[in-house]
Amino acid sequence: MEGLRVGVIGSGFIAKQKHVPAWKRMGRKAQVVALCDPNQQQAEQLAREHEIPKVYGDFQEMLRTERLDAVDICSPPRTHSDIAIRSLEAGAHAMIEKPMAVGTEECDRIIAASQKTGRKICVAHSDLFYPSFLKARELVKQGAIGEFRGMRIFLSTPMDYITSKPDHWAHKLPGGVIGETGPHIIYMTLAFINPIRDVRVQSRKQLTQFPWSPYEDYRVELIGEKSSSSVTLTYATNRWAVQLDLWGSEGHIKFDLETQTVVVHGRADLKPVTLGLSAIKEAGQVLLGTADTSLSYATGRFENTHERLVREFVQSIQTDAPAPVTPEEGREAVRVMDLIVKQLPSQAV
Numbered sequence: 001m002e003g004l005r006v007g008v009i010g011s012g013f014i015a016k017q018k019h020v021p022a023w024k025r026m027g028r029k030a031q032v033v034a035l036c037d038p039n040q041q042q043a044e045q046l047a048r049e050h051e052i053p054k055v056y057g058d059f060q061e062m063l064r065t066e067r068l069d070a071v072d073i074c075s076p077p078r079t080h081s082d083i084a085i086r087s088l089e090a091g092a093h094a095m096i097e098k099p100m101a102v103g104t105e106e107c108d109r110i111i112a113a114s115q116k117t118g119r120k121i122c123v124a125h126s127d128l129f130y131p132s133f134l135k136a137r138e139l140v141k142q143g144a145i146g147e148f149r150g151m152r153i154f155l156s157t158p159m160d161y162i163t164s165k166p167d168h169w170a171h172k173l174p175g176g177v178i179g180e181t182g183p184h185i186i187y188m189t190l191a192f193i194n195p196i197r198d199v200r201v202q203s204r205k206q207l208t209q210f211p212w213s214p215y216e217d218y219r220v221e222l223i224g225e226k227s228s229s230s231v232t233l234t235y236a237t238n239r240w241a242v243q244l245d246l247w248g249s250e251g252h253i254k255f256d257l258e259t260q261t262v263v264v265h266g267r268a269d270l271k272p273v274t275l276g277l278s279a280i281k282e283a284g285q286v287l288l289g290t291a292d293t294s295l296s297y298a299t300g301r302f303e304n305t306h307e308r309l310v311r312e313f314v315q316s317i318q319t320d321a322p323a324p325v326t327p328e329e330g331r332e333a334v335r336v337m338d339l340i341v342k343q344l345p346s347q348a349v
């Protein structure tokens with residue numbers, strides 16, 4: 001069977017860093033045959049780097065001209081619903097970067113188009129596919145921390161990623177920059193706490209030198225039926241971090257999405273021997289985990305989040321199975337984002 005003919009829409013940060021390289025790894029199973037971006041010069045540069053034969057400035061022209069089996073939508077969120085619906089109508093399956101769209105109405109229109117055309121949607125909830133996230137999820141499922149009781153997420157996005165850039169499209173999303181990175185903390189929470197019934201939000205403007213940015217510090221409580229997720233998002237540092245804690249009746253898992261370390265610990269008492277053993281066990285888990293991650297990088301075995309997503313999406317098309325992240329999951333994350341945005345005071349900018 002011939003490989004899937006894929007068109008990538010958008011040639012910016014995430015297309016260049018993750019999507020196009022991930023499709024290239026699919027070998028004969030899928031080929032990126034066209035790339036499209038109104039910034040044609042940028043698209044041509046990316047196409048040259050990856051030997052993509054055709055470049056378009058307009059996605060509708062690409063859809064009309066190419067016989068695409070799938071598109072990969074890597075453009076800003078406000079463009080997602082229109083591009084997704086027109087692509088589905090042109091007969092293509094669609095991978096959509098997060099957030100699936102802006103508002104649940106747009107998501108509903110995408111879902112209706114997918115059902116009408118019989119084409120699949122996969123939303124790139126990419127953090128779910130970090131090896132450390134997958135491992136922590138599996139540990140919880142196996143009962144490693146007893147009964148799940150709650151979680152905490154710390155996410156730090158450096159100032160120069162979005163905050164310091166006055167013209168970045170993310171400042172114009174509902175809620176500002178949280179509309180860009182916020183989906184990650186919602187879908188990661190939904191992996192453990194579903195449904196999310198309510199939210200509480202506190203936002204703070206810290207950096208007056210960036211008047212276009214409404215807030216740089218957000219504290220969000222995502223409240224489920226029996227447990228909650230407490231989230232801190234900061235855009236006011238020069239550092240990256242995504243760290244999570246999960247706790248249950250019998251233990252606690254700490255994990256890091258960047259180093260891939262996962263540490264399980266449980267201290268039944270506070271005797272010096274117990275504490276000493278706990279510290280040694282934690283250090284051992286960090287060392288062994290780091291060695292394993294390094295080895296998988298060195299041997300080319302390491303599969304990054306988007307590589308795994310693309311591979312599973314292609315598999316879902318070939319076997320007519322549900323996509324690795326369904327449009328309903330994408331919509332649920334957007335619904336919770338809407339709840340967050342409603343709680344923000346009218347924007348400071």
Ligand SMILES: NC(=O)c1ccc[n+]([C@@H]2O[C@H](COP(=O)([O-])OP(=O)(O)OC[C@H]3O[C@@H](n4cnc5c(N)ncnc54)[C@H](O)[C@@H]3O)[C@@H](O)[C@H]2O)c1
Pocket residue numbers: 009010011012013014015036037038039042059074075076077079097098099124125126127180
């Ligand atoms: N999963 C992740 O970890 C992750 C990380 C970064 C960005 N993203 C998501 O990826 C998407 C793109 O973000 P980015 O950081 O790459 O943005 P970006 O601004 O770097 O790139 C977006 C590109 O889309 C192009 N574009 C705009 N309108 C278009 C249209 N109608 N047709 C074709 N191209 C169009 C722009 O010219 C630009 O080159 C967003 O939804 C963002 O939230 C996800």
